[in-house]
Amino acid sequence: MILLADQLLVLVMLINLVMLGTSRLIFSIRAVAVQGVILGILPGLIHPFSGHLAGITVGIILAKGIIIPYLISDAVRKAHIRREVEPFLGYVPTLLLGAVFTALSFAFAEQLPLAPEHKELLFVPASIATLLTGFLVLTTRRKAISQVIGYLVMENGIFVFGLLLSEAMPVMVEAGALLDLLVGIFVMGIVINHISREFSSLDTSRLRTLKEE
Amino acid sequence: MTDIIIHCAVALLFPPLLLGVIGKTKAAFAGRVGAPYFQPYYDLIKLFRKGSVFSETTSWVFRAGPVVTLSATLIAGLLIPLGHHDAPISFSGDLILFAYLFGLSRFFTTIAALDTGSSFEGMGAAREVTFSCLAEPTLFFTLITLARISKSLTLSDILTHPTPMIWLASGASMLLLAGALFITLLAENSRIPFDDPNTHLELTMIHEVMVLDHSGPAFGIILYGAALKLFVLGAVFVNVALPFATGNALLDWAIFIAAMLSLAMTIGIVESVMARLRMTRIPQLLVGATILSAFALMLVLR
Amino acid sequence: MLYALVLLPLLGALCAWIVPDNRWRPLVLPVIATIHSIVTAILLGNAPPPSPAGWIWLDPLGKIVLLCISLLFAVCAFYAVGYLSYRRERSNRVLCMGLLVCLSAMSMVTMTQHLGLLWVALETTTVSMAPLIYFNHNARSIEATWKYLLLCSVGIGLALLGLLFLAYSTYVAHHDATLLLGPLMFSARELNPAWLHAATIFLLVGYGTKMGLAPLHAWKPDAYGEAPGLVGALLAGGLVNCAFLAILRVYQICLASGTEIRFFQQALLGMGLISMAFAAVFMARQADFKRMLAYSSVEHVGILAIGLGLGKGALYGALFHLLNNGLTKGVLFLSSGNIHRSYSNKTTHVVKGALTRLPWSGGLFLAGFIAITGSPPFSPFISEYTIVSSAFIDGHYLVGGLFLLFLVVVFIGMALTVLPMVMGAPPANIEPTDYEDRLLTVGPPLFMMALILLLGVWPPEFLVTLLKDGSAMLGVQP
Numbered sequence: 001m002i003l004l005a006d007q008l009l010v011l012v013m014l015i016n017l018v019m020l021g022t023s024r025l026i027f028s029i030r031a032v033a034v035q036g037v038i039l040g041i042l043p044g045l046i047h048p049f050s051g052h053l054a055g056i057t058v059g060i061i062l063a064k065g066i067i068i069p070y071l072i073s074d075a076v077r078k079a080h081i082r083r084e085v086e087p088f089l090g091y092v093p094t095l096l097l098g099a100v101f102t103a104l105s106f107a108f109a110e111q112l113p114l115a116p117e118h119k120e121l122l123f124v125p126a127s128i129a130t131l132l133t134g135f136l137v138l139t140t141r142r143k144a145i146s147q148v149i150g151y152l153v154m155e156n157g158i159f160v161f162g163l164l165l166s167e168a169m170p171v172m173v174e175a176g177a178l179l180d181l182l183v184g185i186f187v188m189g190i191v192i193n194h195i196s197r198e199f200s201s202l203d204t205s206r207l208r209t210l211k212e213e
Numbered sequence: 214m215t216d217i218i219i220h221c222a223v224a225l226l227f228p229p230l231l232l233g234v235i236g237k238t239k240a241a242f243a244g245r246v247g248a249p250y251f252q253p254y255y256d257l258i259k260l261f262r263k264g265s266v267f268s269e270t271t272s273w274v275f276r277a278g279p280v281v282t283l284s285a286t287l288i289a290g291l292l293i294p295l296g297h298h299d300a301p302i303s304f305s306g307d308l309i310l311f312a313y314l315f316g317l318s319r320f321f322t323t324i325a326a327l328d329t330g331s332s333f334e335g336m337g338a339a340r341e342v343t344f345s346c347l348a349e350p351t352l353f354f355t356l357i358t359l360a361r362i363s364k365s366l367t368l369s370d371i372l373t374h375p376t377p378m379i380w381l382a383s384g385a386s387m388l389l390l391a392g393a394l395f396i397t398l399l400a401e402n403s404r405i406p407f408d409d410p411n412t413h414l415e416l417t418m419i420h421e422v423m424v425l426d427h428s429g430p431a432f433g434i435i436l437y438g439a440a441l442k443l444f445v446l447g448a449v450f451v452n453v454a455l456p457f458a459t460g461n462a463l464l465d466w467a468i469f470i471a472a473m474l475s476l477a478m479t480i481g482i483v484e485s486v487m488a489r490l491r492m493t494r495i496p497q498l499l500v501g502a503t504i505l506s507a508f509a510l511m512l513v514l515r
Numbered sequence: 516m517l518y519a520l521v522l523l524p525l526l527g528a529l530c531a532w533i534v535p536d537n538r539w540r541p542l543v544l545p546v547i548a549t550i551h552s553i554v555t556a557i558l559l560g561n562a563p564p565p566s567p568a569g570w571i572w573l574d575p576l577g578k579i580v581l582l583c584i585s586l587l588f589a590v591c592a593f594y595a596v597g598y599l600s601y602r603r604e605r606s607n608r609v610l611c612m613g614l615l616v617c618l619s620a621m622s623m624v625t626m627t628q629h630l631g632l633l634w635v636a637l638e639t640t641t642v643s644m645a646p647l648i649y650f651n652h653n654a655r656s657i658e659a660t661w662k663y664l665l666l667c668s669v670g671i672g673l674a675l676l677g678l679l680f681l682a683y684s685t686y687v688a689h690h691d692a693t694l695l696l697g698p699l700m701f702s703a704r705e706l707n708p709a710w711l712h713a714a715t716i717f718l719l720v721g722y723g724t725k726m727g728l729a730p731l732h733a734w735k736p737d738a739y740g741e742a743p744g745l746v747g748a749l750l751a752g753g754l755v756n757c758a759f760l761a762i763l764r765v766y767q768i769c770l771a772s773g774t775e776i777r778f779f780q781q782a783l784l785g786m787g788l789i790s791m792a793f794a795a796v797f798m799a800r801q802a803d804f805k806r807m808l809a810y811s812s813v814e815h816v817g818i819l820a821i822g823l824g825l826g827k828g829a830l831y832g833a834l835f836h837l838l839n840n841g842l843t844k845g846v847l848f849l850s851s852g853n854i855h856r857s858y859s860n861k862t863t864h865v866v867k868g869a870l871t872r873l874p875w876s877g878g879l880f881l882a883g884f885i886a887i888t889g890s891p892p893f894s895p896f897i898s899e900y901t902i903v904s905s906a907f908i909d910g911h912y913l914v915g916g917l918f919l920l921f922l923v924v925v926f927i928g929m930a931l932t933v934l935p936m937v938m939g940a941p942p943a944n945i946e947p948t949d950y951e952d953r954l955l956t957v958g959p960p961l962f963m964m965a966l967i968l969l970l971g972v973w974p975p976e977f978l979v980t981l982l983k984d985g986s987a988m989l990g991v992q993p
Contacts, residue, residue, distance in 0.1 A: 001534075003381075003384075006385065007384050007385045008386075010385035010389070010508075010512065011385075012330055013508070014389075014505075014508075017501065017504060017505075017508075020570070020576060021497060021501055023925075070934070086411075091497055092496060093502050095497070095500055095501065095504065096500065096504070098504075099507060100507070102508065103507075106511055106515060112709070113687065113707060113709050113710065114687070115683075115686060115687050131676070132216040132961055138665075138669065144331075144661065147665060151665065151668055151669060151672070154669065154672055155672055157680065158672055158675050158676045161676065161679050161683075162675075162679050164683065164686075165679065165682050165686050165692040169631055169682075169694070170629075172632070173629070173631035173632055173634075173635055173694075176632070176635030176636075176639075177631075177634070177635055177638070180635060180638040180639055180642060183639075183642050184638070184641075184664070184668055186641045187642055187645050187646065187664065188664060188668075189659065190646075191645070191649070191660055191661055191664060194649070194652075194657050195657055195661065198653075198654045198657055199654065203218055204661070207657075207658040207661060207662070208658075209654065209655055209658060210655060210658055210662075210737040210740065210741070212737070
């Protein structure tokens with residue numbers, strides 16, 4: 001089971017790279033959804049079965065795999081855009097940067113004082129790599145939707161680390177965190193709609209009226 | 214000894230059939246009857262019976278191109294094991310030779326293309342070199358990763374090493390390798406989505422544009438060389454992706470042939486369902502493949 | 516009783532959602548706020564013991580923040596009734612609901628002892644505030660909302676990572692991951708130092724973003740500048756204090772660990788001084804007076820961080836300043852909202868002679884300015900004085916010196932903006948607006964100003980005890 005978890009984490013990291021390499025927004029939303037579903041499956045593979053676990057699995061798959069992707073793609077549909085054109089940094093450079101970050105996170109995870117039973121697992125490098133990918137997407141893309149996707153990827157990275165210690169996070173807290181994420185994305189979706197209506201574009205580099213004179 | 218004979222026979226006679234299967238698959242997808250499976254053989258025979266026309270501006274380089282290309286690919290074909298039978302030639306470090314034989318053949322294809330002085334062929338040569346620059350690291354990373362898994366530098370060991378056990382133990386990296394190899398296979402053999410072997414517009418061609426000036430037997434050699442290259446790289450892919458060995462020599466050969474045919478069908482399906490990529494997107498995919506293989510190496514090294 | 520503080524506002528939000536009429540809906544706010552304040556007053560007197568699992572406990576630190584939030588919210592609630600009567604054209608359903616949900620989440624922050632739950636509540640405040648910043652529905656406010664939402668979400672995400680690191684440090688130490696404050700402090704000395712260190716950094720960055728400590732304050736001027744006055748007041752006095760409470764919790768753990776506290780204090784001092792420096796630089800010649808208030812907020816979270824970083828006697832000052840800053844910012848934002856309404860402009864190019872045009876609001880703004888820059892006899896003077904004197908007593912001469920220097924620069928910079936605004940004659944050519952000072956728009960900030968004066972002249976006994984209890988929890992020997 002642990003082995004399967006590791007393979008799934010490799011898939012998570014691959015999805016990161018896909019996200020960095022693609023310009024089609026719907027495609028990256030689907031990729032995030034797949035990542036979310038994988039994150040939902042993972043707890044079941046490493047922890048013994050319990051009601052808590054089943055709840056988490058269902059909650060995560062529902063929130064990260066279905067509702068959030070739906071909310072974002074709804075915003076995409078309303079804004080009538082399909083692609084991220086002209087990011088601040090091109091696709092091939094970000095892809096390479098993402099690969100370098102992934103390599104670095106492997107090297108970094110080696111250095112960390114992990115508990116012995118977590119040493120061999122891929123959770124920590126996958127978490128760091130996903131986190132960094134999220135940051136990369138957040139900082140190199142112009143479109144508001146891409147930035148939301150980056151934020152989601154970042155959250156996924158944090159979540160992967162959280163899998164190592166699900167007992168520290170009681171159900172209530174976990175449900176609260178998921179709900180917050182959900183509402184946050186919902187609000188972001190609304191704001192995106194208003195941005196596209198107000199500026200007739202989702203290019204966040206146009207949001208620059210507010211600055212020091 | 215029988216194995217060596219079978220190896221040579223398969224390597225020499227089998228490749229054009231792959232092209233035939235690909236063509237038939239594509240025809241089936243398009244709802245046509247399509248050319249017979251053995252059409253590539255008929256084409257080759259027809260070409261070899263024709264006379265040649267050589268441009269006055271070309272030199273011996275132009276004539277040497279197809280021959281060197283074919284012979285380099287033939288030697289490469291002798292270096293790889295087929296169907297879990299050791300290769301006729303093998304020594305420690307032959308994977309480097311293997312990679313550079315392809316380099317040599319590419320060098321001669323491009324230099325022959327440049328020799329014609331045609332601007333189209335020059336353009337094709339430039340593209341070919343650019344994209345193979347990006348595809349080569351993938352092949353190297355893949356071979357290094359496999360060498361690391363099998364702890365050997367001989368192609369025969371490296372490529373016969375993958376077993377179901379290894380797939381279970383490091384499935385992720387093997388899957389990555391297989392994916393990267395498949396992309397390289399398509400790119401190196403100028404298949405869709407990188408290049409369309411059947412295109413008729415020079416501006417969009419990569420590989421095909423370089424051989425426009427060849428005719429008759431020279432063109433036949435090129436076609437045969439291309440089929441052989443597909444066969445060799447396909448064999449590498451099959452060795453990695455299909456790690457089954459029964460132990461019975463003849464049965465293994467049969468499995469290998471079947472695997473190659475289904476690979477050809479897969480390629481045919483890929484070509485039917487995908488469109489050719491825009492030229493600017495090709496480097497992206499190739500870099501992606503490189504990253505996949507590098508990632509596999511990282512997972513193995515960990 | 517404690518749970519009423521959380522559930523009551525949620526009930527109010529439900530009411531606000533049901534009430535169909537734009538005119539009557541804001542009345543829900545003062546009703547809920549009054550009950551909330553009464554419950555808070557009772558709880559401050561005799562707080563219930565910790566809940567059996569140790570999740571819920573209103574400790575002195577929580578009490579201080581709760582007091583500040585409840586007071587500020589009550590004032591803002593009454594003000595909102597007056598303010599919204601000028602904004603009849605716009606539906607205030609989302610505004611009222613957002614305010615109440617935020618109040619509920621803020622109350623939750625003050626009473627929970629579980630760091631995970633605290634995080635959830637804090638994230639809820641972030642999300643519920645976003646629609647409020649966007650109340651004006653124009654291009655500028657949407658930009659501000661976007662920046663606020665994205666930066667704060669990312670920041671709070673990092674804080675979650677910090678929390679996970681913290682839990683992991685307990686896991687590495689004794690294979691029993693927990694995020695309850697009590698057990699964490701109890702076993703703080705055994706925690707894995709490397710993970711604890713990483714956790715501290717991430718928590719500081721995450722909650723620091725939420726609090727608006729420089730250099731993580733980028734969202735602050737925009738959000739404060741574009742939000743309506745009363746939302747600005749709640750951001751500067753409510754959310755900032757909640758985030759500061761989260762940092763106090765981290766401080767408690769660092770203190771208990773014995774080793775990490777040194778680094779944490781250094782980092783707080785550094786960020787605090789940078790915040791004050793940033794504020795001092797950007798406040799000079801700031802034409803937009805709401806943005807100026809935002810930088811003032813950056814300055815004051817810097818002061819809070821410095822007070823915490825200095826430790827010892829300064830802790831009392833920091834806790835007191837938390838209250839003072841919240842209330843004074845309330846006065847400033849509410850009165851600036853009035854001025855903004857009256858001139859329909861918020862730059863000093865147009866706004867002149869507010870004292871003549873709006874004697875009450877202008878006067879309150881001036882008084883708030885005098886108070887926030889730390890002039891006697893108002894209470895911020897006392898808290899700032901406590902911090903700076905403690906700096907000199909403990910031998911932190913450089914910190915104390917810089918602190919004073921920045922205060923002076925800020926005073927001058929702020930005066931250059933505020934004085935031309937309130938003094939002189941109002942320009943003759945501005946359009947008349949329907950705004951005039953009324954009881955409901957001037958009374959609440961006036962009440963708060965009186966409170967600030969009272970705290971400055973004669974701080975009540977119970978508050979002093981509370982502050983002392985609070986600083987005792989942060990390691991000061993009583």
